[in-house]
Amino acid sequence: MENNEIEQIIAEYAEYAQKNGFRLNPNKETIKTLAKGLLENEKKYGERYCPCRRIIGNIEEDKDKICPCEQSHEEIKKNGQCLCGLFLK
Amino acid sequence: MFLNLSDQNFEETIKKEKLVLVDFWTEWCSPCLILGPMLEKVAEEYKGKIVFAKANLDENQIAGGKYNIDRIPSIIIFKDGNPISGFIGLRPESEIKEWIEKNIQPKENDGKQ
Numbered sequence: 533m534e535n536n537e538i539e540q541i542i543a544e545y546a547e548y549a550q551k552n553g554f555r556l557n558p559n560k561e562t563i564k565t566l567a568k569g570l571l572e573n574e575k576k577y578g579e580r581y582c583p584c585r586r587i588i589g590n591i592e593e594d595k596d597k598i599c600p601c602e603q604s605h606e607e608i609k610k611n612g613q614c615l616c617g618l619f620l621k
Numbered sequence: 622m623f624l625n626l627s628d629q630n631f632e633e634t635i636k637k638e639k640l641v642l643v644d645f646w647t648e649w650c651s652p653c654l655i656l657g658p659m660l661e662k663v664a665e666e667y668k669g670k671i672v673f674a675k676a677n678l679d680e681n682q683i684a685g686g687k688y689n690i691d692r693i694p695s696i697i698i699f700k701d702g703n704p705i706s707g708f709i710g711l712r713p714e715s716e717i718k719e720w721i722e723k724n725i726q727p728k729e730n731d732g733k734q
Contacts, residue, residue: 562651569649583649586678586691615692615710617651 541567541580545618548600554608554619566618570599584616623664624674628683631676636702640671640725645688645695647679652711653694659714660696663721671698671725698724 542563546556557563569583577594581587585597596602604614612621626634626643635641644660646653657675664673678685678693688697688704697707698721706724 565649565651565654569647572649583647584652584693586682586685586693588682588686615652 537571538564538567541570545600549619552600552605554621557613557617557620562617566616582616622673623661624672626674626676626681626684628681631681631684632702634672634674635699638672639701641699642671642673642721643697643699644673644675645678645685645690645693645697646675647677647693650693656694656696656711659717663714663717666718667721667725671721700724 542556545563545567549556566583570580573579573581573583573587577587577589579594579598581594581597582599582601585601587594587597600619601614604619607614608619608621613619623644624634624641635643642660642664644653644657646657660673667673676684678690684690692709694711695707695709696717697704699705706720708720712720
């Protein structure tokens with residue numbers, strides 16, 4: 533896994549967070565681990581699925597787990613962060 | 622000490638031991654990597670009272686599917702092979718201990734026919 537791939541994914545999600553009124557977790561280690569998980573899932577399943585959800589291998593059933601996932605907005609609003617802690621309020 | 626569970630030994634282990642706490646985790650889940658060491662510390666305090674185990678969800682899809690683990694970290698306590706309580710996500714250590722205490726206390730009708 534290349535470092536520049538990880539940095540690129542982090543930059544993409546930071547931009548997404550800013551556009552949506554929340555922020556990326558400031559802990560570099562946390563977001564690097566999550567970025568590796570997202571890239572690992574992309575290589576394994578073809579999509580950047582959330583590393584904190586179980587992927588069952590069915591495209592239709594797994595589609596709402598693609599990061600940023602459908603549940604993340606509600607989780608950020610309710611808990612101050614998404615399930616994985618990638619995005620914070 | 623944590624037992625490493627796999628799809629092969631999962632059912633056998635949770636049935637063999639009276640009380641088992643299972644931590645469902647994966648290598649890339651950051652909250653799992655924070656919770657794991659916290660549980661290892663807690664496990665030391667509960668030695669002899671409850672067995673601590675972990676199951677990597679990426680490698681053990683059968684167990685994950687059977688117990689409807691859709692989000693991680695997921696922690697479940699099994700008693701005599703049956704899930705009796707669980708939680709999802711990070712929790713403070715004190716809260717985890719309270720939860721364990723509550724679930725390892727013998728119930729009034731335990732052991733009675």
